[in-house]
Amino acid sequence: MIYQTKTLEFDKILKLVSKHAVSPRVRETILDLQIYNNPDVIKVLLHEVDDALGALNRASNINLDSKYDIDEQLKRLEIGSILQPNELVLIHTFLKEETRLKSYNQNLKKLKVEAKYLESYFFDINLHDDLLKLLGQTIDPDANIYDNASNNLFKIRRTLQSKLTSVNEKMEKLMNKYSDFLNERVIVTRNDRYCLCINQSFKNKIKGVVHDISSSGQTVYLEPEEIRSITSEIEFLKVEERKEILKILADVSNKLAINLETLKINLEIFLTLDLIYAKANYAKEINGVIPKINQNGLINLIKARHPLIEPKVIVPINFYLDEKAPTMIITGPNTGGKTVALKTVGLLTLMAQSGLLIPASEKSEVAVFSNIYADIGDEQSLEQSLSTFSSHMTKIKKIVDNVTPNDLILIDELGSGTDPVEGTSLAISILDYLRKHKPRLVITTHYSELKVYAFESSDIVTASVAFDTVTLEPKYHLQIGTTGSSNAILIANRLGLNKEIIENAKLRVSGHQSDIAKIIENLAVKEQKLEDKKKYFEESQLALDEKMKQYDNLLLKNHQEQDRIIKEIRDNETKIWNEKHLEVQKLIKELKAKKELSAKEEAEVKKIINKPREKTIVKTDYNFKVGDYVSIQSYGQSGYIKEIDGDDYYIDLGPFTLNFKKSDLLLAPVPKPEKKINRRKTVNREGEVPTKEASVELDLRGVRYEEVYGLLDKAIDNLLLSNLKSLRIIHGYGTGAVKKAVSEYIKSSNLIKSHRSGGENEGMLGVTIITLK
Numbered sequence: 001m002i003y004q005t006k007t008l009e010f011d012k013i014l015k016l017v018s019k020h021a022v023s024p025r026v027r028e029t030i031l032d033l034q035i036y037n038n039p040d041v042i043k044v045l046l047h048e049v050d051d052a053l054g055a056l057n058r059a060s061n062i063n064l065d066s067k068y069d070i071d072e073q074l075k076r077l078e079i080g081s082i083l084q085p086n087e088l089v090l091i092h093t094f095l096k097e098e099t100r101l102k103s104y105n106q107n108l109k110k111l112k113v114e115a116k117y118l119e120s121y122f123f124d125i126n127l128h129d130d131l132l133k134l135l136g137q138t139i140d141p142d143a144n145i146y147d148n149a150s151n152n153l154f155k156i157r158r159t160l161q162s163k164l165t166s167v168n169e170k171m172e173k174l175m176n177k178y179s180d181f182l183n184e185r186v187i188v189t190r191n192d193r194y195c196l197c198i199n200q201s202f203k204n205k206i207k208g209v210v211h212d213i214s215s216s217g218q219t220v221y222l223e224p225e226e227i228r229s230i231t232s233e234i235e236f237l238k239v240e241e242r243k244e245i246l247k248i249l250a251d252v253s254n255k256l257a258i259n260l261e262t263l264k265i266n267l268e269i270f271l272t273l274d275l276i277y278a279k280a281n282y283a284k285e286i287n288g289v290i291p292k293i294n295q296n297g298l299i300n301l302i303k304a305r306h307p308l309i310e311p312k313v314i315v316p317i318n319f320y321l322d323e324k325a326p327t328m329i330i331t332g333p334n335t336g337g338k339t340v341a342l343k344t345v346g347l348l349t350l351m352a353q354s355g356l357l358i359p360a361s362e363k364s365e366v367a368v369f370s371n372i373y374a375d376i377g378d379e380q381s382l383e384q385s386l387s388t389f390s391s392h393m394t395k396i397k398k399i400v401d402n403v404t405p406n407d408l409i410l411i412d413e414l415g416s417g418t419d420p421v422e423g424t425s426l427a428i429s430i431l432d433y434l435r436k437h438k439p440r441l442v443i444t445t446h447y448s449e450l451k452v453y454a455f456e457s458s459d460i461v462t463a464s465v466a467f468d469t470v471t472l473e474p475k476y477h478l479q480i481g482t483t484g485s486s487n488a489i490l491i492a493n494r495l496g497l498n499k500e501i502i503e504n505a506k507l508r509v510s511g512h513q514s515d516i517a518k519i520i521e522n523l524a525v526k527e528q529k530l531e532d533k534k535k536y537f538e539e540s541q542l543a544l545d546e547k548m549k550q551y552d553n554l555l556l557k558n559h560q561e562q563d564r565i566i567k568e569i570r571d572n573e574t575k576i577w578n579e580k581h582l583e584v585q586k587l588i589k590e591l592k593a594k595k596e597l598s599a600k601e602e603a604e605v606k607k608i609i610n611k612p613r614e615k616t617i618v619k620t621d622y623n624f625k626v627g628d629y630v631s632i633q634s635y636g637q638s639g640y641i642k643e644i645d646g647d648d649y650y651i652d653l654g655p656f657t658l659n660f661k662k663s664d665l666l667l668a669p670v671p672k673p674e675k676k677i678n679r680r681k682t683v684n685r686e687g688e689v690p691t692k693e694a695s696v697e698l699d700l701r702g703v704r705y706e707e708v709y710g711l712l713d714k715a716i717d718n719l720l721l722s723n724l725k726s727l728r729i730i731h732g733y734g735t736g737a738v739k740k741a742v743s744e745y746i747k748s749s750n751l752i753k754s755h756r757s758g759g760e761n762e763g764m765l766g767v768t769i770i771t772l773k
Contacts, residue, residue: 064270083253345408353366389416631667649662728762752771
């Protein structure tokens with residue numbers, strides 16, 4: 001398998017990915033990342049990274065400890081070595097990571113993060129609770145062995161501490177005793193022995209052993225004879241301490257060695273997860289996605305971006321090759337994006353085959369190739385043509401000698417670096433040979449003859465990089481199905497080159513162009529216009545689809561809101577009905593208990609029955625607009641929204657317009673226009689419409705308070721039956737009891753629209769005139 005990774009800058013991608021790895025060994029693995037040609041393996045690798053990316057976005061990074069890689073310590077355990085305290089600290093850290101990763105996986109499940117391709121790794125982690133507890137009781141984070149690591153160590157250190165305390169006390173006494181002979185009143189250690197700082201002149205005054213002399217020679221560091229026996233005991237105890245610690249380390253190392261295999265398995269899982277999450281973190285940086293993988297040579301890149309170019313600068317490209325058209329020839333001006341397109345196709349293919357997500361649309365598809373060849377020169381300088389051409393041909397020869405149907409071949413400026421006529425002929429011959437083997441082949445060129453060659457071949461797709469002929473700036477957009485011009489004369493003209501030279505050049509180009517080349521150029525212009533229109537219609541279609549989606553969502557929301565409001569009204573009305581029903585049942589029960597009712601009791605019963613209920617108020621989240629037909633809850637009327645000003649809604653109620661708040665409104669069905677039905681009136685012989693006789697006046701003078709309600713009920717019933725709207729009630733002045741009863745009745749009745757006192761010729765305050773609805 002041949003994969004020309006450096007030419008396609010894959011090594012730069014790997015360096016960026018490696019920065020996200022924790023272990024140095026994983027970083028080295030990434031820098032030499034394997035490229036696979038087994039589709040099943042590639043799919044698994046991609047799904048693992050995609051799952052890790054989902055965990056990053058929805059939960060958190062795995063955040064492995066920077067010292068988790070205990071490979072050296074495991075190798076030492078394997079050969080029977082005793083681990084040192086600092087190594088045990090590393091093992092302890094690793095064991096804590098085992099537990100933490102198990103908890104991390106549980107958290108992913110709790111958050112319902114789909115990570116089935118990572119599940120087996122977390123499941124296979126072996127927990128070593130006993131070892132974790134043992135190390136926690138044996139050593140602290142600073143690699144110090146705890147006193148309680150063993151009973152013997154505890155006894156040794158307790159005795160040792162007692163001896164050290166005794167030495168310090170004796171040395172304090174000796175400093176007081178020999179204070180006249182001291183240069184400095186401090187206790188120092190030399191060769192692990194406690195010494196006094198004695199003046200050189202008095203060194204023979206004190207019995208003891210000299211262990212050192214200061215650089216000036218003025219101070220002698222002397223161990224007094226009085227403490228020599230204790231310091232000897234201290235030395236012995238320290239030796240015993242070291243022996244006991246070594247014994248503890250050996251015991252812990254043996255217990256770790258027993259679990260060596262499961263520790264190795266866990267380490268491999270850690271390294272794998274480190275690699276997967278390094279890929280996922282890089283994918284997050286470049287907005288990478290998992291593409292579809294195939295074995296039939298289909299390349300379908302949609303909105304693909306070169307990952308090494310700044311996202312704000314790069315223009316995404318679409319690229320398509322399949323079995324029917326396995327070759328593409330890209331044309332266009334220099335620095336227009338031809339080489340970037342070549343590298344993007346090759347680089348994204350390499351990334352996918354190594355298990356890296358690619359910066360493209362999720363609908364993209366990538367083929368698996370056995371070999372990826374790339375002859376791409378970025379120098380674009382005026383070096384000697386022989387050396388450039390020779391280098392070019394050396395690479396082409398390697399491709400020609402090894403080509404297979406399952407290859408991806410990328411060649412920049414095929415046939416360049418030599419005489420254009422010979423270069424063109426050679427390029428066409430190379431293409432003819434390579435196409436026989438049916439690899440996926442992409443080349444770039446400036447040669448017009450190759451455009452003609454592509455036009456005459458049904459299995460070759462043409463493409464060009466867009467160029468703005470007004471601003472002379474490349475658009476870097478790859479246009480499939482078109483051929484592009486190098487635009488050399490146009491660029492020279494825009495830059496102000498002599499007009500005579502420009503015109504002469506145009507004539508020479510025109511003379512060299514064949515008829516078919518001219519036709520191709522004209523077709524390319526027309527095709528470009530069609531492509532622009534196609535793009536415009538596609539964008540319009542997308543915008544229309546988005547608006548339709550918004551409309552559907554709004555319609556669904558409105559239906560849900562309508563269902564909610566209806567349910568709320570139904571529930572509220574049911575509640576009111578139940579309350580009224582209980583109230584009526586209670587009233588019936590009370591009435592049955594009585595043989596007869598007084599007029600006052602009858603009036604009270606009617607008052608309860610006729611008591612107006614509270615109106616149902618329903619809140620809505622609907623966004624009203626001008627022209628909607630709405631019902632005003634608090635007003636009991638309906639009308640059209642005429643104007644909206646903030647939270648003020650102006651409703652057209654026919655003869656007048658009133659403003660209400662949004663909370664007062666409910667969306668209502670638009671009323672259907674009523675059909676006018678002309679009915680013939682039945683007339684009696686005298687020519688009058690029959691009506692029920694009713695009095696428009698009710699005299700309550702001399703009536704008792706409790707009788708007022710019954711008389712008013714009867715009078716109003718007669719008015720309604722006679723289609724009359726006004727009633728003059730005479731209650732007089734008297735004690736005011738009857739007038740009060742009339743007033744209370746009016747307030748409780750839902751049939752009375754308005755009321756007023758009598759006028760100058762109507763009885764003044766002794767009369768009340770009511771108007772029915």
